[in-house]
Structure formats: structure tokens, C-alpha cells
Amino acid sequence: MIGQLIFAVCFLGALFFFGKNARQIYSNIKLGRDLDRSDRASERWKTMFLVALGQKKMFKRIIPAILHLFVYLGFVIINIEMLEIIIDGLFGTHRVFSFLGGFYNFLIGSFEWLALGVLLSCVIFLIRRNVVKVTRLNSKELNNWPKTDANIILITEILLMSAFLLMNATDLKLQLYGFEHFNAVGSFPVSHYLLPYLPTSTTTLYMIERFCWWFHILGVLAFLNYLPYSKHLHIVLAFPNTYFSNLDAKGKLSNMTAVTNEVKAMLDPSFTPPSSDATARFGAKDVQDLTWKSLLDAYTCTECGRCTSSCPANITGKLLSPRKIMMDTRDRLAEVGNNIKTNGSFVEDGKSLIDTYISREELWxxxxxNACVEQCPVNINPLDIIIELRRFAVMEESQAPASINNMFGNIENNGAPWKYAQMDRANWTQQQ
Known part of the structure; x- marks a missing residue:
């Protein structure tokens, strides 16, 4: 009973703290401006199943896609076994689903092969990050915590899968010895290879089995509560993020309601703009000015760097990194959320997303x-954030690079980005 009570406290405590952190993240996302993404439901479901569940866009790079598929399937399917562990932990049973007979053997056998796949894939991922040093996984924006975060997750998954296989191996050996309630159930196609390396003492075997069982379940519960602080939150948020994807053509920019209403008022004197337009900000200075979808994008970012490695500006040595744009937005959003949580409402801190986190050089x-948008495996759109920050710089502050201002002047005076008068545009057709 003591073990069951300890398990219940750990399990309920983990759920409580995860729920608390999830509510904070939800509140932070709700700080964003309203955006209607409720249309075309069938197309949205299809996008979610293909991109989030089917990982369609991952397979643009086949090797990491296959490795990630092993980790993904292992994470999803092996955690079905968590239901049995939870029941066993709460009620003191052992392999409660063993009554399923042959189907149970199939499940355990499948879990073992998947666990081995996850373990090997994570080892390869660790080698790619820390030995091979793949460029996009070692950019400067990943220095310090982001790189440590990725390694912590990979090592944790290796330890959890190792504990799972060792737990099964000791369980099998105790079954063979006919120890207490360890009845002959399950199929162990991988872990049975560990039998020769295990001790022969049933007491020692039982202690190892119990340690691995507790390590596995507590590790999973700890992992659950680590997610809100990690880039691996995309495990959960990839599904809503892909469902609420922008289904319009990638080159289509959104209109600004306040500007649209102003133009309507100019063309139609009888049109009265809403009073909210008077206080509306053009573009975005801080995270509260972005849409909730852009904030959801920030929390969903996997930090994989596919966006940055495909960005022509970054490739040519410019400062822009779409991955950094998303990471900066998430960091600023967490800071603003903590500010509100501490003070009850936002207290000006002298910071903003533009300038404090994202420089003008990056924006321009x-x-x-849209290369970054095309490459992202979970349909994140860094360009939306960049465009909104540019709009603020131009329309609120009248600050833009000289080349941009020259273009604006040409459009105003000549109706085109070039300096030539409209009447001279066709001169090139005249023979000399």
C-alpha cells in the first residue's frame, strides 16, 4: 500500500504541475490579437493528419526523417504501455493486461522493437549534434541552453528506453524462475538477449526490476513536466499548430483592418471606422501585437533549423535566422507572461520584441x-512575425533603410519602384 500511495502522489502531482504550466502557456498565447482560423475544417483536419501525424514535410530530408519516425512512433506507441504501468502502480497489480494473451505478447514484442529503434535513433542524433556537428544543429543561436536542452532530451530518452528493456529482461528471468507473481506472459524479442548478463539471485533481479519500473514511470512523469520548458513542447503543440495553418497561398499577405477602414472612409464619406481603430497599432512592436497564431508558432518551434538552413539571406551570410526569430519571440512571450503573472497586469519593462530581441538588420x-515557411515540418510561419515588425517600423516609426524609402518615394511619385517617370517606361522598346 505504501508503494501505491507514493505512486498516486507522484502521478497526481505530475498531472497537477503539468496542468498549471499548460494553463500558463495557454494564457500567454491568448495575449495575441484575434485571428479567425475556423474555416475549411475538412482541409485543416487533412493538413493536421498529413503534416503532424504523418510527418509529410519531414521526408524532404530522408535520413533524419526516418530516425525521427522511429523516435516519434516509439514515443506514441510505447506510451500505450503507460496505461498498464499506471494501473499497476495504483492498484498493486503486475502486467494487468496480460489476460489479452497472444495480443499482449504482440504488443510487448512491438514495444521492444520500437524501444530499440528509439534508443539507436537517439544515439545517432546525439552523434550528429555533438560529434559530426551538423551545421544547422550548431548555429550560434543554439549555444548554451538550447543545445543543452536537446542533449538532455536525447539522453533522457536513451535512459528511459534502456530502463524499459532492462525491466523486461529482469521480468522475463523472474518468470523463468517462477518468482512470486511473475507469471509467464509477454514476448521479449529484444530484451531476452540481456538474460546472460543478469545476476542469478532472484532478490537482486527483483530489485533491478522494481528500480527500472520506478525509473521508467517517474522519468516519464518528469519528462511530462519538463516539456513546457523545452523545445520538445512541439510533441503536443504540433497538432493544433498544423490544424490552424494558413491555408491561403504563401505569397498572400494579410490586410491591416485599421488601414482598410481608413481607405474606406476616404472613398466613402458615409463610412465610419470603428472606435477601436483610433487606438490600433500598425504592425507589431511587442508580442502582444502579434496574432495568437504567431505566438502558438513560437511555442511550437522545434529548433530543427530547417528554416534557417534554407533561408537565402542566411546562406549569403546575412544576420537573419528564421529559427532565431521564433526563439526570440518565445523568450519574449515567456518574459511578458511572467511579468503579467507577477504584477497582475503588464508593467512596462522598457523592452520590446523589436530592437531588444530582434534587430532591424535581421528584419530587413x-x-x-517563404523558404522558411515551406521547409518547416510543423507549418510555422516566421515571415508573419517579420512582416508585422516591419509594418511597425515603417508605419508607426517611419524608420526604414534608405533603399526602402527610395522605393516608397518612387512608388508615390512614379507609380513604380523605379525612378523613371511613367511616360518613359516604354523607351527601351524604341530602336536606337
Whole structure:
């Protein structure tokens, strides 16, 4: 009973703290401006199943895609076994689903092969990050905590899968010895290879089995509460993020309601703009000015770097990194959320997303080509954030690079980005 009570306290405590952190993240995302993404439901479900569940966009890079698929399937399917562990922990049973007979053997056997796949894939991922040093996984924005975070997760998954296989191996050996309630159940196609290396003492075997069982379940519960502080939150948020994807053409920019209403008022004197337009900010200075979808994007970012490695500005040595844009947005959002949580409402801290976190040089290096949007495996859109920050710089502060201002002047005076008068545009057709 003591073990069951300890388990119940750990299990309920883990759920409580995860729920608390999840509510904080939800509150932070709700700080963003409203955006209607409730249309075209069938197309949204299809996108979610193909991109989040089917990992369609991952397979643009086949080797990491296959490795990630092993980890993904292992994470999802092996955790079905968590239901049995939870029941066993709460009620003091052992392998409560063993009554399923042959199907149970199939499940345990499948879990073992998946666990081995997860273990090997995570080892390869560790080698790629820390030995091979793949460029996109070792950029400067990943220095310190982001790189440590990735390694912590990979090592944790290796330890959890190792504990799972060792737990099964000791369980099998105790079954063979006919020890207490360890009845002959399950199929162990991988862990049975560990039998020759295990001790022969049933007491020692039982202690190892119990240690691995507790390590596995407590490790999973700890992992659950680590997610809100980690890039691996995409395990959960990839599904809503892909469901609420922008289904319009990638090159289509959103109109600003306040500007649209102003134009309507100019063309139609009888039109009265809403009173909210008077206080509306053009573009975004801070995270509260972005849409909730952009804030959801920030929390969903996997930090994989596919966006940055495909960005033409970054490739040519410019400062812009779409991955850094998302990481900066998430960091600033967490800071603003903590500010509100501490003070009850936002207290001005002298910081903003633009300038404090994201520089003007980064913003204006973007070519708006949408390569980052195309490459992201979970349909994140860094360009939306860049465009909104640019709009603020131009329309609120009248600050833009000289080349941009020259273009604006040409459009105003000549109706085109070039300095030539409209009447001279066709001169090139005249023969000399």
C-alpha cells in the first residue's frame, strides 16, 4: 500500500504541475490579437493528419526523417504501455493486461522493437549534434541552453528506453524462475538477449526490476513536466499548430483592418471606422501585437533549423535566422507572461520584441521568399512575425533603410519602384 500511495502522489502531482504550466502557456498565447482560423475544417483536419501525424514535410530530408519516425512512433506507441504501468502502480497489480494473451505478447514484442529503434535513433542524433556537428544543429543561436536542452532530451530518452528493456529482461528471468507473481506472459524479442548478463539471485533481479519500473514511470512523469520548458513542447503543440495553418497561398499577405477602414472612409464619406481603430497599432512592436497564431508558432518551434538552413539571406551570410526569430519571440512571450503573472497586469519593462530581441538588420535582410515557411515540418510561419515588425517600423516609426524609402518615394511619385517617370517606361522598346 505504501508503494501505491507514493505512486498516486507522484502521478497526481505530475498531472497537477503539468496542468498549471499548460494553463500558463495557454494564457500567454491568448495575449495575441484575434485571428479567425475556423474555416475549411475538412482541409485543416487533412493538413493536421498529413503534416503532424504523418510527418509529410519531414521526408524532404530522408535520413533524419526516418530516425525521427522511429523516435516519434516509439514515443506514441510505447506510451500505450503507460496505461498498464499506471494501473499497476495504483492498484498493486503486475502486467494487468496480460489476460489479452497472444495480443499482449504482440504488443510487448512491438514495444521492444520500437524501444530499440528509439534508443539507436537517439544515439545517432546525439552523434550528429555533438560529434559530426551538423551545421544547422550548431548555429550560434543554439549555444548554451538550447543545445543543452536537446542533449538532455536525447539522453533522457536513451535512459528511459534502456530502463524499459532492462525491466523486461529482469521480468522475463523472474518468470523463468517462477518468482512470486511473475507469471509467464509477454514476448521479449529484444530484451531476452540481456538474460546472460543478469545476476542469478532472484532478490537482486527483483530489485533491478522494481528500480527500472520506478525509473521508467517517474522519468516519464518528469519528462511530462519538463516539456513546457523545452523545445520538445512541439510533441503536443504540433497538432493544433498544423490544424490552424494558413491555408491561403504563401505569397498572400494579410490586410491591416485599421488601414482598410481608413481607405474606406476616404472613398466613402458615409463610412465610419470603428472606435477601436483610433487606438490600433500598425504592425507589431511587442508580442502582444502579434496574432495568437504567431505566438502558438513560437511555442511550437522545434529548433530543427530547417528554416534557417534554407533561408537565402542566411546562406549569403546575412544576420537573419528564421529559427532565431521564433526563439526570440518565445523568450519574449515567456518574459511578458511572467511579468503579467507577477504584477497582475503588464508593467512596462522598457523592452520590446523589436530592437531588444530582434534587430532591424535581421528584419530587413528577409527577402519574403517563404523558404522558411515551406521547409518547416510543423507549418510555422516566421515571415508573419517579420512582416508585422516591419509594418511597425515603417508605419508607426517611419524608420526604414534608405533603399526602402527610395522605393516608397518612387512608388508615390512614379507609380513604380523605379525612378523613371511613367511616360518613359516604354523607351527601351524604341530602336536606337
Amino acid at each position: 535582410a528577409c527577402t519574403s521568399c
